[in-house]
Amino acid sequence: MHSRLLTSLSRILLVGCAVGVGASSMYGQSSTSTPPEAPTSRIDVFLGYSYLAPKGSVATPQADGTTFTDSYSSINAGAIGSVAYYFNKYVGGQIEYANHPDGNNDGAQTAQAGIIFRFPVQGMTPFVHGLAGGVRLGGPNDEPFAAHPYTWGPALTAGGGLDYDLPFMNHRFGLRLFQADYEYFHANFGPEVYVGGRANPGNARLSTGLVVKFGNITPPPPVQYACSASPTSVFPGEPVTITGTASNLNPKKTATYTWSGQGVTVSGSSSTGNIDTASLAPGSYTVTGHVAEGTKAGESADCTAQFTVKAFEPPTVSCSANPSTVKPGDSSTITATGVSPQNRPLTYSYQASAGTVSGTGNTATLSTTGAPAGSVTVTCNVVDDKGQTASSTTTVSIEQAPPPAPKTQTLCTIQFDHDKKRPARVDNDAKGCLDDVALNAQRASDATLVVVGNTAAPAAEPAKGRHHHEHMEADLAAQRAVNTKDYLVKEKGIDASRISVRTGTTGTNEVDNYLVPAGATFDTDVTGTTAVDESTVKPQARTAPPAHHVHRKTAVHPAPGATSN
Template sequence: MQSHLLKPVCRAIALAALAAVPVALTAQNTPSAPKPAASYGDSPSRADIFLGYSYLAPHDTVNTLQPDGVTTLPFQYKANTWGLLGSGAYYFNKYVGLQAEMGAHDMWVNSKSSNSGFLTPGGGLIFRFPTNEVTPFIHGLVNGVRGGGPDHQPYTWGPGLTAGGGMDIETPAFNHHLAIRLFQADYQYMHLNWGPGVYGGRANINAARLSGGLVFHVGSIEPPAQLTVACAVNPTTVFPGDPVTATATPGSADPKLNVITTISGDGVGANSGNTAPVDTKALQPGQHTVTCNAKEGKPGKEGLKPWQTATASTASFTVKQFEPPTVSCSANPSTIKPGDSSTITATGMSPQNRPLTYTYSASGGTVNGTGNSATFSSTGAPTGPVSITCTVTDDKGQTASGNTSVTIEAPVVQKPKTSSLCSVTFSRDKKRPGRVDNEAKACLDEVALTLQRQSDAKAVVVGESNSAEKTAQEKAEAKAAKMKKHAKPVENLAAQRAVNTKDYLVTEKGIDPSRISVATSSADDQKVENYLVPSGADFNTDVTGTSPVDESTVKAQKRVALPERHHAAAKKAKK
């Protein structure tokens, strides 16, 4: 029964292994989908199951006692051309694992034949060296051997050892879970002892085993964590010339390996560790990008594995256009007289504290100064408001202007005013209270001289009367009002005194009468006040409380001397 089962199974496995070879080779020549980041060489299987054909060539001579009990003949093992080999390996890491193996060679052959088969279960260590295309391996096993002898020795158990290696070809079939074991070549040592007696003996077999077949990968050993890198810039918004620092921060790095970071991009300077300065002076306004890279590995071998090179990371920063400056302008004082000066103050500000240059201009006059303070001179400027412009310019050529004004007052023309000259008293001549006496000449001569010097000036002569004279005048006017037609003209001493004074100036001093006006006032006195009225002056504004005299009703009285008075004693002497 054992023979009938093992023989067809062995043949089927061998045929399947042979048929898989061209399929695998075709798969290798057919373009495949891009490999994942971690290929088989980087992420090999956790367990491998092998099943295939095996050829065993045992070498030993067994001296066998024949049935006659006397004759001992030597018998040699022959090659086992039909065999099956299966194994399973579990890997602790990428390279080392435990392997269990079972080999069956010619087990279906009758033990009475001249060449018995072997069953070789075993286990031990396996070492592999996986790559993306091939995986070489070596192993060493301790076996139990169930084998027969070359001359009718029955099956018996004995110890054995296996040492060898082989090579698997990786294929993309089943998502890289199928490989072809191109060969497995092993040396096997097997010891069998049938004891003394007929068909007894002892065998120390040195065997060569060659196998091939299919390998099924189960599970995977994940590679080390993928190295990452984060990129950052600080600050993210600047003005040209402001400093920016770019930082590359590796992640998932193996602490046992060396990590190298690089930073590149617009304005990036020499890297120092994980940081690099960014010079923004020459950068145009807008968005700029820096790129961070990282790789790890043994010194000088960084980045050899896919997971040892991080995917590039970027960070952006924005360079803003410089904002223009602003300026305010003021003048102190804001109102000046012709020829005077005013201080102009310009208060400029740059949002980015750029250096500022000040200039000034004016619609009239001159402005001198280059700092934030200047002096406006009104010399040569017309009267009225003068516009002054203050301008600031930053080192980027951006400007701003502010305006103020200074008002130049028109020259104040002092309006001529009426001035008092001198007064003439009329209280000395009781009989002729309106007569201009000789004592008045000094005053009136001075008045005439003043008028002669100021040819465009005029004079106003204002007559006054005292309260007694005013009372007498009122009574006379009342009496005249009653008498009507027969009434005598009433003398107005204030008016008469003014008219007589004017007459003196005209007749005695030759003053043009049109330059002299006469008036009266309500003052309680017996005087004539003389006023000089320069050209442009307004007498009625300057001197109030006067009334003009109608010279057509008041005539000047001739200035004659009083008759000579004789003393009574002198008269008697003449008699």
């Protein structure tokens, strides 16, 4: 009997393994990816084939006072069905009915209930169970004795098995690769002869079949929470908003939100928090958000978001001048263009290495009055309301001042009041002055000389003679100028072409001497003189006797009574 029990058990295990391998192969052909996790069922209904191998005997009393002992045989044909209701993912209650008829009044029917434990894994569900109930058991039937009638008695079952999830209809079907149980039966057939006795067989039961799954007790997905900061980088004083996004919340429950952060105060009790960064130092900050709809696992979640407070950036400034080159005394406009990265208010100031600069806005004026020729450096300064500064420079070139236009120089003056008889004669007293005139002319070889003769106005006289004396005065002034030029040419060797003669209106008996440098204009510098026509006024020798009163047709009339030295 033991050999038959082992042989049958081996057959059942081989069949179960073959079916499991075939199902696995079929599943593998249906998809090359990892199979999705099957839902955890609420109710499992099992229907299948069952093999029963009892080990035990019945001692039946005989009429002759002896006892006949007969042993149970294995029952190859059987059916089994069970319903398991799970309270959670792992524990449930189970009822089971199994029928193993033999046809010889020695079969067994069981109806039991108990507890079942399962351990779902990917694609497989191992389980163990313990059952208690009743068994309707018949006795062994060996002719010529009468069969023992079916009798109800207690039954106990302990065992386990392995279910394989089939990839059909969202894993609602499974294959029970095997269910292996040990069962204990007790039956009391009574004291009757031929049909009495007691049976206490221990049974090995092997089953396989199809599992149909109903319902779903997979726990809801855990609450998830994600946070984000906007913006992620700010300057002190700029607001930051933290937004939390929760998923897998139960719409029937009310979620609560809280915010926290090290060194950060977050206001708000909803999924949005606000941060005032005015008092925050530059650096990185982390804010933690918490959402909860209950106290159980999976009913709350945390999230974090980061933001950065940047240090205020200093302003920048550029500086330009227009025009960049000026003449001495002219002005230039200085333009400063300041930029604050945070649009802070800016204040401008200026300094100049020469001249004066004025202005407080983004433009200023550089005055070069009194500044020497060359480059002037102008510094443009800007400061924001946080005390951060920036500077930039520009240059203005002051042109070299042109040399002043040459001017006619006044030299010495010679007098003609000593020789009353020869009022136009250049006497010895004039030598010192004219030596100096000649020396100036020699030093400035490109200069010219102008000698201007003058005469004093005569005393009042009748009108009929006034015109005659005025004409004589003009002639005397011209003669004095011509005589002075003659002295400079003959006595001092000055080229006659360098000397011009003119008459003036000073009303004095003298000759004024002028040095006219190259580029100077005598008529501009000295006004009121008249050029002498040297073709009509001839020079007089210094030793010539005094001239008589003779009317000449010349432009010069010597004064009456002029004498020579």
